[in-house]
Amino acid sequence: MILARLALRNLLRQRRRTALTLMVVVAGFLALSLAGGFMAQTFQGLSDAAIRGGLGHLQVLPAGNLDGDEAQSLEHALPDGEALAAKLRQDPAVAEVLPRIQFMGLLSSGPRSVAFLGTAVDPVREPRFMACLDALKDGAKAPGGAGSRWLSADPAAREAILGTGLARSLGASVGSSLTLMSTTRDGALNAVDVEVVGLQDLGLKELNDRVLTVSLATASQLLDAGPARSRLSIVLRHPGDTARELARLQGRLPDTSVKPWFELASFYRQVKLLYVAIFGFMGLVLFLVVLLATANTLLMSVMERIREFGVLRAMGLQPGQLLSLLQWEGAFLGLLGSALGLAATLLLRAGLNALHLQMPAPPGTSHGYELDIHFVPLVYVAVAAGLQVTLQISALFPGLKAARLRIVEALRHV
C-alpha cells in the first residue's frame, strides 16, 4: 500500500505533466468509445434493416443451400409452406411466421419490358412486423409515388408495389397497369395484369432498380404455386434467443434448413467486417500514441528521480518493488484517465445526440440517417481495459530502467 501511496503522490508532484498525460489517455478513450458507440448505432441500424427488411430473425428454407436463380424458383421450394407456417405459429417462442415466394420475370408496360426480382408476401401479416410501410413512405416521395399505399388484403386484388428505379425505367407511377410475366412451377409461361398501388424505396439503388412486391395470391396465380412457398421468415418473441431457437427449430424441422438472419445478410456482414477493421486500425494507432506519450512521461519522471530511487534502494527497496512503484503510477494514470474519459464520453455523446445531426447516406444507400451514438458499456469496459494494459506496458520500460540502476551511481546522480 505504501508503494501505491508513493506512486499517487509522485503523480501529484508533477501536476502539469500528469494532466497532459491524462489528456492523452482521455482523448484516446473518447475517440475509441465514441467510435464504438457510432459503430453500435450502425450495426443496430443494419441489423434492424436486415431483420425488418424481410429476413426476420430466422428463415426456414428448403433443405440444401440454394443460391442465385435456384433460390428464385419454386421447383426447390417448401412444398407445403403454408401448412408449415401454420404449424410454426403454434410455437410459443414464435411471434409470427411470414411465408414468402421469391420469383423473377419480366415486367411489361406495353412497349417496354424490364426484368424484375419479385417477392410475394402476406399483405395482412407483413406490415405488422416488417418495414415495408417505411419503404412505402419513402417511395411515396419519389416521382410517380404520390398516393402510394400497401397491398390490399383482398385475395382477388392484383396489385404490385415497385421499386422506385424499376418504376422509373418503365415510366410507371401509382395507378399504372402493368403485366407481370414469369414461368409456372411446371415451366409454362404465364402472365398477370397488375395495378401499381405504390412505390417503395429500400435504400439501396440496386434493389430499387429491380424489386417489386405482390401479394401471395397474385404470385400464386402467376406461378401456379399452390401451397408452396420459397421460404418462411420467423419473427421471434425474444430476439436475444435467436441462436438457441435456431438449434431448437432446426431439430423440429429436419427436412428444412433453418438459418439465422446474420448468415443471410451479406451486406451487414461486409459492413461489420469493414467497420471492425477500421476500428481495429484506429485503436492500434491510438494505443500506440497513448503508449508513447505515457512511456515518455514516466521515463522523464524516472530520470528526474534517479537519486530518489537510489535512496529508496539504499534503504532496502527491492528492484521488483521499484518496478511495482512505476506500475502503480501507470495504473493510476490509466484508472484516472479512463474515469475522466468515460465522463467526457458521456457528456459529448449526450451533446452530439442532442444536436440531431444528419449523417450523409452511406455508400450504396439512398438516404442518410440521424446520428445517435449508442451507450455501449461493453465498449467502455473494453477500451478502459485496453488502455490500462497499454499504461502498464508503458510503465514497464521506465520501471525496468529504475530497477536496474546501480545504487552508488544513482546516489551520485545530480
Add this chain to the structure above:
Amino acid sequence: MLELRDITRAYELGGERAGVFGVSLDVPAGCLAVLAGPSGSGKTTLLQLAGLLDRADAGTITLDGQEVSSLHERDRCDLRLRRLGFVFQAFNLVPVLSALENVMLPLQLQGLPETQARQRAEAALDRVGLADRRHHRPGQLSGGQQQRVAIARALAPDPLLVLADEPTASLDHAHGGPLMDLMADLARERGTAFLVASHDPAVIARAHRVFRLVDGRLAGAP
C-alpha cells in the same frame, strides 16, 4: 558489530586508479566511528561497501557476526532494510512525503502495520526533537531539521549500524555540532553503531574512533 577485513575496491577515475585498498577496521556496538580524510581518499567508497550498496573486489565484511559481503542482492536488500540505516549529505528525504511519512517509510517497507509504524516513527521524531514538525514536507523544513528527520528515518527500524556520508556538509556550524551530539547520544543510549564519513573537525572531535584514509589506505588505527 562491523568488521571489515582487507577490503579492496578499485576503479578508474580520470585515468588514475582510485578506490580503497586492503582496509581493515572494526566498529563495535554503541560506537561513533568516523572515516576521516581529504576528498577522494575513499571515505564514501568504503562507506558504500560497509553499507552493502556496492560489492568489494576483495575482502570480507562481517555484520553482527554474519559474513555479508557475498550475499545475494535480495538478501543484501533485506539486510539494509532491517539492520542498516543511512544518512546522506543532501538529506535525501522523499519530497512528496511528510516528515512522519518519511520516517514511517522503512518501517512500512518492512511490513509493519501502519499504526505500529506511526507510533515508532513519532517516537523517533520526538527523540530528534521534531515532534511538532511531523506533518511538514521536507521543503518546509530547514537543512538541520531535514537531517534530523533523516536520522530519525535511519533509526526508526532500530538498526545495528547507521552509515552517514558527510552528514554535516550541507549544514552550517551552528547546526552541524548539535547534530553530531545527537548521533553520539543515540549511539550511547541505544547501542547503535555509527560509521560516519566526514572531514569536518567538529565531527571528528565527537568520534569515539577515527579511521584516517589517505589515497584509499588506512593511515591510523583506533
